[in-house]
Amino acid sequence: MDFRDFEDKVSCPITVLQNVTFHRTLLDRFLVAFQEQVAKNAVYVTTEELELCIGCMQTPANVKLQKYCDDLTVQGDSCTTCSCRPLWCLTCMGKWFASRQDQNHPETWMSSKATCPLCRSRFCMLDVSQVQPM
Ligand SMILES: [Zn+2]
Ligand SMILES: [Zn+2]
Ligand SMILES: [Zn+2]
Known part of the structure; x- marks a missing residue:
């Protein structure tokens, strides 16, 4: 449900035309940085069958x-x-993370935290692991 709120938030800048590019670019840039960080993190090896991202x-x-x-x-x-x-793909997790941040201070995002959409446990960017099927 929270995730749907977030989707609303992402599409709302469309009402402010001048901001569309800005918001998109900001999110895109963040997602790149997010992916780069996650690539450096520890991987999570699992034998579980991976289902489709629920996002x-x-x-x-x-x-x-x-x-x-x-x-x-x-x-x-x-x-x-x-x-x-594992319930999310990297892109959706990145978008979720961004949506939980202070939208007026993107410079704080990389060092901020977010909560798991499901269990609400708190995590930072260092705690996001890529899943590696065994
Ligand atoms: Zn996804
Ligand atoms: Zn959780
Ligand atoms: Zn952490």
């Missing part, structure tokens, strides 16, 4: 949220390991 229903799910960062922040906003199986 786009087109690509097989290929990311898993696991805490790998050494974030030790207390006060309830530290990263935790998500117990959900």
Whole structure:
């Protein structure tokens, strides 16, 4: 359901024509940076059968949220390991992550956190693993 909210948010800049390119470009640029970071992260090896991403229903799910960062922040906003199986593709996870950020301060996105769309466990970009079927 949250994901649908996010889709609304992404399509809403269309009402402000001048901003369309800006918003698109920003998201695209972020997705590239997101993918580059994830490519450097640890991979998650699994024997599970991967279902289609529940965001786009087109690509097989290929990311898993696991805490790998050494974030030790207390006060309830530290990263935790998500117990959900792989449900999202990298692009959808990147879009989700972007949609949870402060849209007026894109410079903070790379160091910010988001929560798993399902279990709400908190993660940062270092905690997004690419899934590698065994
Ligand atoms: Zn997807
Ligand atoms: Zn989760
Ligand atoms: Zn983290």
